[in-house]
Structures are given as structure tokens and as C-alpha cells.
Amino acid sequence: MPPSRSGCAAEASVPTPVRQEHRSVFPEPVRSFTRPLVPVKKVDHGEQADIVLPQLFTMNKLNVLMCGTGEYTTGWTGSGASKSDKKIGVVGLTLFDLRRLGKVDKLGMVGVNGSKFPAIRQHLEQNIGGVYKDMDLSFDEFPKGGQINPDAYKEAIDGMSAGDAIIVFTPDPTHYPICMYAIERGIHVLVTKPAVKLLSHHNELIAAAKKHNVVCFVEHHKRFDPAYSDAKAKAANLGEFNFFNAWMSQPKSQLETFRAWAGKDSDISYYLSSHHIDICCWILQGKAVPTRVVASAATGIATSEPYNCVPETEDTITLMVDWQSTSSPTHKGVGVYTASWTAPLKSGVHSAQHWYYMAEKGEVTVDQAHRGYDVTVDDTGKAWYNPFYMKYSPSESGHFDGQRGYGYVSIEKFVDAARSVNAGSTKPEDYDANGLPTIANTVLTTAILNAGRISLDEKRPVGIRKEGDKWVLE
Ligand SMILES: NC(=O)c1ccc[n+]([C@@H]2O[C@H](COP(=O)([O-])OP(=O)(O)OC[C@H]3O[C@@H](n4cnc5c(N)ncnc54)[C@H](O)[C@@H]3O)[C@@H](O)[C@H]2O)c1
Numbered sequence: 001m002p003p004s005r006s007g008c009a010a011e012a013s014v015p016t017p018v019r020q021e022h023r024s025v026f027p028e029p030v031r032s033f034t035r036p037l038v039p040v041k042k043v044d045h046g047e048q049a050d051i052v053l054p055q056l057f058t059m060n061k062l063n064v065l066m067c068g069t070g071e072y073t074t075g076w077t078g079s080g081a082s083k084s085d086k087k088i089g090v091v092g093l094t095l096f097d098l099r100r101l102g103k104v105d106k107l108g109m110v111g112v113n114g115s116k117f118p119a120i121r122q123h124l125e126q127n128i129g130g131v132y133k134d135m136d137l138s139f140d141e142f143p144k145g146g147q148i149n150p151d152a153y154k155e156a157i158d159g160m161s162a163g164d165a166i167i168v169f170t171p172d173p174t175h176y177p178i179c180m181y182a183i184e185r186g187i188h189v190l191v192t193k194p195a196v197k198l199l200s201h202h203n204e205l206i207a208a209a210k211k212h213n214v215v216c217f218v219e220h221h222k223r224f225d226p227a228y229s230d231a232k233a234k235a236a237n238l239g240e241f242n243f244f245n246a247w248m249s250q251p252k253s254q255l256e257t258f259r260a261w262a263g264k265d266s267d268i269s270y271y272l273s274s275h276h277i278d279i280c281c282w283i284l285q286g287k288a289v290p291t292r293v294v295a296s297a298a299t300g301i302a303t304s305e306p307y308n309c310v311p312e313t314e315d316t317i318t319l320m321v322d323w324q325s326t327s328s329p330t331h332k333g334v335g336v337y338t339a340s341w342t343a344p345l346k347s348g349v350h351s352a353q354h355w356y357y358m359a360e361k362g363e364v365t366v367d368q369a370h371r372g373y374d375v376t377v378d379d380t381g382k383a384w385y386n387p388f389y390m391k392y393s394p395s396e397s398g399h400f401d402g403q404r405g406y407g408y409v410s411i412e413k414f415v416d417a418a419r420s421v422n423a424g425s426t427k428p429e430d431y432d433a434n435g436l437p438t439i440a441n442t443v444l445t446t447a448i449l450n451a452g453r454i455s456l457d458e459k460r461p462v463g464i465r466k467e468g469d470k471w472v473l474e
Pocket residue numbers: 067068069070071072073076077086110111112113150151152153169170171172174192193194270271
């Protein structure tokens with residue numbers, strides 16, 4: 001028998017809340033509360049009066065397994081706290097806070113090398129437990145006993161129940177097998193960008209998520225940046241698309257953090273341009289489609305001293321994409337998406353990021369790196385910070401205070417969606433209709449990135465077209 005989904009809405013007028021079945025990973029029962037969505041009615045049948053609750057949804061707390069124990073999950077990079085803007089990570093901190101606020105229950109974390117967990121726990125105790133009040137930092141770890149096991153995610157997921165969730169921040173080539181393993185077991189999935197490297201894998205995840213009726217989102221947090229989402233709405237009123245130009249970069253020092261995989265498992269376009277390609281696809285959803293991609297790259301810095309990345313590593317990649325309007329045969333646009341991980345040190349920003357959108361009736365310019373807020377310190381000089389992404393300073397009561405940061409909101413939206421589907425209050429496909437970064441809504445982002453990689457490797461333009469209901473490359 002397939003495992004039952006936690007907290008599904010019952011068909012009857014007075015449903016019995018369904019409790020989640022728990023096995024080894026999350027052994028204790030989930031605390032739940034019920035939320036009547038409509039007022040209680042009294043129906044009089046002459047002698048008998050029944051209380052009718054037309055519908056009652058059980059909103060269970062969500063159990064979440066974090067896949068990956070690195071910079072984005074914990075802020076721990078193996079050689080100490082990250083030197084980037086994510087010193088205490090994003091995923092773990094957000095989930096600990098969502099547990100404090102009653103949305104999340106049991107947590108697990110899976111990596112490859114179990115011997116890292118004592119240092120990770122100490123890092124979290126010191127920098128989260130020691131800084132914010134009322135944080136429960138407990139989580140179950142995999143692989144256990146300090147073992148090394150790249151397949152430990154299977155054991156961790158096998159211990160979960162349908163309706164639980166995973167959040168995946170692992171190297172790009174591992175996203176597809178981990179996500180597919182979870183989806184096939186009825187587990188909701190939030191996967192970091194780039195969702196997968198191949199368009200064929202993206203198509204398979206769309207189909208699997210549909211078949212197993214789970215929420216599958218890509219963690220494109222920039223869609224929740226207030227400036228970006230407002231700009232998207234403004235761009236919608238500017239008529240036919242004409243030109244989009246995006247730049248995103250990180251300082252060369254990041255190559256020390258990324259050395260293990262940079263140029264081997266992924267490239268800078270997948271790593272950084274994925275953000276702005278997704279924003280452009282989001283703005284153009286329903287307005288235009290990409291038809292052709294040509295890529296160019298600069299090289300020589302990442303492969304030299306002191307970074308010594310593998311010879312295939314590009315420094316800066318530009319993808320030039322042709323777009324065709326879906327309503328006007330004569331309107332065509334061009335998108336240029338450039339990303340680099342060899343930007344200068346000490347430029348004052350961790351990620352330089354700006355874009356320009358031009359359409360028939362106007363233009364939009366966004367500079368997300370400089371937000372009218374900078375700090376200058378004698379020793380280190382001037383730096384521009386972005387508390388709109390993650391705000392790490394505590395509240396006046398000593399609690400974590402970054403609930404409005406778009407890094408946090410992105411994870412919370414997924415947690416809310418998974419709980420709502422578990423409760424039977426919404427269906428996974430509802431989220432495709434409202435502009436969220438679902439696996440179905442992000443397919444063209446992967447199509448462009450995959451086409452860009454092929455264009456670089458094979459030194460040719462790559463076409464994108466729809467075949468039936470699937471996007472394919474040619
Ligand atoms: N660091 C960032 O700022 C950032 C931001 C957004 C997205 N991402 C994305 O996150 C992913 C990488 O995460 P990170 O930045 O935390 O990297 P990281 O290198 O710091 O950590 C990667 C983690 O993945 C784990 N891992 C590797 N193979 C695994 C497997 N088979 N099963 C379970 N865990 C495995 C490693 O043990 C490690 O803990 C990439 O896809 C990247 O594009 C990173």
C-alpha cells in the first residue's frame with residue numbers, strides 16, 4: 001500500500017485529522033492544529049440539531065530533511081565559517097526559526113562525510129544558539145557514526161513519510177538523483193538553482209512531481225526580492241519585449257570555496273546566470289519564448305595561480321538568447337546574460353548584480369548590489385550590504401529578525417505550500433498558476449542554461465523548441 005500523505009483533507013463534512021506515520025528519522029508524532037476555514041453552522045432537522053463543519057483542514061507541522069551541509073545550509077565550509085555573505089548559512093537558520101514559529105517539526109541533515117557533524121553542530125551552537133533566543137538546533141544526522149557515504153541521502157529519505165519534505169543544496173550533478181529519489185517516495189522537494197543541468201532531467205522531474213502529486217519548487221529566491229518582483233509587475237505593462245542585459249559576479253576568492261567542483265561539475269553560468277535567466281523567463285512567461293542560444297567565454301584567471309582550477313574552467317560566460325514574441329510574429333527580443341567568478345576582490349559587494357529590461361514602451365533598471373546602504377570600516381574599507389536578502393541582526397527581544405528577507409521568504413513559501421497540500425487545502429498544480437518557481441514554471445531557465453553549455457562545448461548555436469508539451473534542444 002502506498003504511504004498515506006500527512007494531514008490530507010477528508011472528504012466527509014467532519015473529517016478526522018490524519019496523523020503522519022513516522023519511522024526512524026522522525027520518530028515522534030507531529031503536533032498539529034486544526035483550522036476551520038468556514039464558520040461552524042447549526043442545521044436544524046426538526047427534533048435533531050447537527051453541528052456541521054463544512055470543511056476542516058489539518059495543518060501539520062512539516063518534517064524537513066536538509067540535503068547538503070555546506071555553505072548555504074549551515075555556513076560551514078569545511079575549513080571554518082564561510083567568508084562570504086552566508087557565514088551562518090540560510091537553510092538551517094530559516095528552518096530553526098520556522099520551527100520556533102510553529103511551522104516545522106523534525107529536522108534532519110544529510111551530507112557525505114559524517115565526521116563533519118561535530119564541527120557543524122559547534123558552529124551552529126555558537127553562531128545561532130549563542131546569538132538568537134529560543135532556537136532549538138536539534139537535528140538527526142546522516143551518515144551516522146562519522147562514516148563517509150555519498151548515498152546516505154537514500155537512508156535518510158527511506159526513514160521519512162510521504163508528505164515530509166527535503167531541501168536540496170548539494171553540488172549540481174547530485175540534484176537530479178536526490179530529487180527523483182524523494183519525489184518517487186511522495187516527498188515534497190525544494191531544490192536550489194540550477195535545478196538540474198540537463199533539460200531532459202528537468203522534464204523528468206516535472207512528470208514525476210505530477211505523478212506523485214508533490215510540491216516541487218526551485219529555490220529561485222530572487223523572485224521574492226521586493227525590487228525584482230515589483231519590477232516584474234512594471235515590465236508587464238511595457239508591451240513587447242526588446243532587450244534584456246544582466247550582469248552577476250562574485251570575487252575571485254570564491255574560487256577557493258568552489259575549487260572542488262568549479263569547472264568540473266558546473267560552470268559560472270549555471271551557478272550565477274541561473275538567477276537572472278530565471279527572472280527574465282519569469283517576466284516573459286506567456287509573452288515570449290527563447291528560440292536560440294549562442295555562448296562565449298573568457299578564460300585564464302581561474303586556471304592560473306593561486307586558484308588552479310581544472311583547465312576547462314571558464315572565468316566569465318555570456319549567453320546570448322533570441323526570444324520570439326508569442327503574440328506578434330514580427331517582435332523578436334534579445335537577452336544577454338553574463339556571469340563571472342573572477343571579479344575583483346574588495347569591490348565592496350559580495351555579488352555584483354544588475355539588469356536592464358527594455359520593451360516597446362519603456363525600460364526597467366535594477367541594481368541589486370547597491371541599495372543606498374553602505375558601511376565603511378577603517379581596516380576593510382567601504383562595503384554595501386543586503387539585509388533585504390538575509391538580515392542577521394537580532395530583534396529587540398533577542399530573537400532572529402530576518403523573516404522578511406527574501407532568502408527566508410523563499411523557503412517559507414515552500415514550507416507553506418507543502419503543508420497546505422498535505423492539509424488538502426491546495427493542490428501542487430495550483431502553484432504553477434500563480435507565478436511561483438515550480439519545477440514546471442522553471443523549465444525554460446534550464447533549457448537556456450543547458451543550451452549555453454552545449455554551445456560552449458560544441459561551439460555552435462543551439463535551438464530551443466516545443467515538441468508536443470515538452471521543450472527540447474536541437
Ligand atoms: N553558496 C551559495 O551562495 C549558493 C547560493 C545559492 C545556491 N547555491 C547552490 O547550492 C548548491 C551547493 O550548495 P553550497 O553552496 O552549500 O555548497 P557547498 O560546497 O558548501 O556544500 C555542498 C554540500 O553538499 C554535500 N553533498 C555532496 N554530495 C552529496 C550527496 N550525494 N548527498 C548529500 N550531500 C551531498 C556536501 O557534503 C556538502 O555538505 C549548488 O547547487 C549551488 O548552485 C549555493
